[in-house]
Amino acid sequence: MSANLKKQFFQPYTGEKARISRAYDYLILVLALFLFIGSFHLHFALTVGDWDFWIDWKDRQWWPLVTPLMGITFPAAVQMVMWEKFRLPLGATLCVAALSIGTWIARIFAYHYWNFFPINMVLPSTMLPSALVLDVILMLSNSLTVTAILGGSAFALLFYPSNWPIIGMFHEPVQYANGQLTVADLFGFQYIRTGMPEYLRIIERGTLRTYGQYATPLSAFCSALLCTLMYTLWWYIGKWFATVRYLTKI
Amino acid sequence: MKTLFIKFMVLLSLALSLNTQTANAHGEKALEPFIRMRTIQWYDVQWSTQKFAVNEEIIVSGKFHVAEDWPVSVPKPDAAFLNISTPGPVLIRTERYLNGKPYTNSVALQPGGDYSFKIVLKGRLPGRYHIHPFFNLKDAGQVMGPGVWLEIAGNADDFRNEVKTINGEVIDMETYGLSNGIFWHIFWGALAAGWLLWWVRRPLFIARYRMLQAGLEDELVTKQDKLIGKVILIGVPLLVLGANWMTINQYPKAIPLQASLDQILPLSAQVNAGVVEVDTLKAEYRIPERAMTFLVKINNKSDKPIQIGEFATANVRFLNKAVSMPISDNTDTMIAPEGLSVDNPAPIESGEERTMTIIAKDALWESEKLDGLIRDSDSRIGGLLVFYDSSIGERFISSITAPVIPKFN
Numbered sequence: 001m002s003a004n005l006k007k008q009f010f011q012p013y014t015g016e017k018a019r020i021s022r023a024y025d026y027l028i029l030v031l032a033l034f035l036f037i038g039s040f041h042l043h044f045a046l047t048v049g050d051w052d053f054w055i056d057w058k059d060r061q062w063w064p065l066v067t068p069l070m071g072i073t074f075p076a077a078v079q080m081v082m083w084e085k086f087r088l089p090l091g092a093t094l095c096v097a098a099l100s101i102g103t104w105i106a107r108i109f110a111y112h113y114w115n116f117f118p119i120n121m122v123l124p125s126t127m128l129p130s131a132l133v134l135d136v137i138l139m140l141s142n143s144l145t146v147t148a149i150l151g152g153s154a155f156a157l158l159f160y161p162s163n164w165p166i167i168g169m170f171h172e173p174v175q176y177a178n179g180q181l182t183v184a185d186l187f188g189f190q191y192i193r194t195g196m197p198e199y200l201r202i203i204e205r206g207t208l209r210t211y212g213q214y215a216t217p218l219s220a221f222c223s224a225l226l227c228t229l230m231y232t233l234w235w236y237i238g239k240w241f242a243t244v245r246y247l248t249k250i
Numbered sequence: 251m252k253t254l255f256i257k258f259m260v261l262l263s264l265a266l267s268l269n270t271q272t273a274n275a276h277g278e279k280a281l282e283p284f285i286r287m288r289t290i291q292w293y294d295v296q297w298s299t300q301k302f303a304v305n306e307e308i309i310v311s312g313k314f315h316v317a318e319d320w321p322v323s324v325p326k327p328d329a330a331f332l333n334i335s336t337p338g339p340v341l342i343r344t345e346r347y348l349n350g351k352p353y354t355n356s357v358a359l360q361p362g363g364d365y366s367f368k369i370v371l372k373g374r375l376p377g378r379y380h381i382h383p384f385f386n387l388k389d390a391g392q393v394m395g396p397g398v399w400l401e402i403a404g405n406a407d408d409f410r411n412e413v414k415t416i417n418g419e420v421i422d423m424e425t426y427g428l429s430n431g432i433f434w435h436i437f438w439g440a441l442a443a444g445w446l447l448w449w450v451r452r453p454l455f456i457a458r459y460r461m462l463q464a465g466l467e468d469e470l471v472t473k474q475d476k477l478i479g480k481v482i483l484i485g486v487p488l489l490v491l492g493a494n495w496m497t498i499n500q501y502p503k504a505i506p507l508q509a510s511l512d513q514i515l516p517l518s519a520q521v522n523a524g525v526v527e528v529d530t531l532k533a534e535y536r537i538p539e540r541a542m543t544f545l546v547k548i549n550n551k552s553d554k555p556i557q558i559g560e561f562a563t564a565n566v567r568f569l570n571k572a573v574s575m576p577i578s579d580n581t582d583t584m585i586a587p588e589g590l591s592v593d594n595p596a597p598i599e600s601g602e603e604r605t606m607t608i609i610a611k612d613a614l615w616e617s618e619k620l621d622g623l624i625r626d627s628d629s630r631i632g633g634l635l636v637f638y639d640s641s642i643g644e645r646f647i648s649s650i651t652a653p654v655i656p657k658f659n
């Protein structure tokens with residue numbers, strides 16, 4: 001049967017069938033939301049971890065490198081499924097929105113109410129602007145290659161400028177103990193973390209330091225390059241997971 | 251699917267327990283005894299008070315000697331952080347001093363060095379907590395100092411923590427930047443929700459899958475969708491860069507997170523100061539009696555007769571009853587008041603060199619899990635031997651060390 005014939009004979013669902021199909025939509029959406037809130041948040045906490053928990057870990061070198069790189073994983077896989085199977089360009093936004101919800105829940109309950117940290121010390125970062133751009137690039141290009149290269153890069157490059165309006169004011173200097181600290185550093189000193197000594201923070205180390213003042217743009221471009229690869233990798237992971245075995249009879 | 255779910259739940263509970271570790275990791279006795287005895291040797295730790303209210307400040311101060319015989323399996327203390335064990339920030343650390351110098355970062359400690367410290371803490375959450383000063387040692391763990399129960403009274407809502415930035419602006423650390431952060435999350439959240447709803451309002455999975463299979467791709471992504479996509483593609487980066495540019499201009503003095511260590515040199519020698527020299531010839535631990543016997547050669551180079559008053563290690567103090575020195579200790583340090591005895595109680599005269607046997611005997615060796623030493627890969631003991639002159643006017647401290655030989659009967 002040719003494509004044109006297929007088109008001609010296509011009958012949209014109506015009546016009861018349409019209602020059931022719509023109910024199924026909502027069921028899947030709600031399940032997906034909870035699944036992503038749980039799994040993506042867990043994945044993120046285990047991989048990015050401290051870089052995203054604490055205001056005094058959000059440095060200009062490692063944080064903009066690691067966070068987008070780990071943040072693009074689930075969006076790539078879910079985008080693949082949503083786009084290839086349903087032409088829905090919302091995989092990345094859905095994932096990152098779920099991550100944001102999960103992160104906020106954890107920060108408020110686990111960090112603030114359970115462990116007494118002020119919420120501003122554990123403010124989550126946002127990747128929603130990155131995710132929106134990633135989704136529309138996929139929709140407009142309909143191409144894995146273009147999305148991986150342009151979308152992956154945009155995802156990484158937009159990360160630090162999206163978050164500077166949130167964290168910038170925490171980088172105001174404070175004179176303290178005969179030296180200068182940022183407000184963020186002062187949080188780390190004042191609000192006692194028993195399991196986390198100052199030396200555990202991995203900030204400003206390694207060869208990227210050589211470029212001095214340009215640490216952030218360099219990290220962001222490095223992250224952009226890695227994100228293109230990571231995107232492609234997770235696209236195929238998504239493909240491997242998404243089987244249409246159960247859909248053949250519809 | 252079921253196993254996947256179980257795996258997921260296990261991982262989830264694991265992640266949650268990771269989150270809460272900060273609250274309960276006390277581990278005073280968890281660390282191997284040789285690390286507790288031969289790294290940071292605390293003494294004279296004092297708490298200014300144990301009952302205070304929210305917003306009131308207390309001081310914990312004390313001294314420590316960094317053992318010369320630092321265990322080879324523990325990395326040298328090139329970055330050590332003097333910390334406070336608390337169940338979360340129930341109090342905040344407002345000031346910290348090492349050898350009188352204020353400091354905020356980690357420091358390199360020198361084996362054999364002597365240090366005095368002072369930490370100022372301010373009550374934040376009412377309650378009763380067990381609190382210790384302790385050292386985070388890189389790749390080794392937490393070497394606890396003597397703890398106390400602190401009782402914080404008052405109302406958590408009264409807590410204030412105001413700080414002046416370098417511009418002279420006074421900020422409240424409890425709420426600084428919070429509403430701004432929430433604003434940006436809501437702003438981007440609303441845009442994302444709009445994009446999701448734009449798609450979700452149409453029939454989704456089954457309908458779209460069927461249409462895609464039927465080749466009706468053009469109807470799935472309309473011209474209008476594409477137009478909105480283009481607006482997002484241009485608009486979102488413009489918004490991001492614009493907001494970023496405004497923030498940069500609003501906070502032109504912003505600096506990167508600070509990453510330096512502090513540099514603080516040890517005090518002039520307090521322990522092993524060369525006045526009373528001690529050489530530990532032998533150490534034996536008799537398991538049934540729970541008694542550590544030291545054979546030591548003591549050379550009194552001071553101008554006074556001296557007596558052995560105490561052996562202290564890993565927050566356990568074995569005292570010599572025969573020497574009645576003042577015990578000013580309001581911490582939970584374990585004290586064996588009659589734990590120390592010597593074979594020759596006569597004072598060691600000025601200029602005298604004497605070899606003598608000292609026995610530190612108490613069940614605390616076992617209850618504090620220090621006897622595990624004899625089964626460890628490093629079974630060397632360390633601790634502070636404290637001498638007093640006969641008028642209890644002056645004190646001489648030696649940090650001693652020796653391999654321990656177990657005696658099973």
Ligand SMILES: [Cu+2]
Nearest residue numbers: 276380381397
């Ligand atoms: Cu304790």
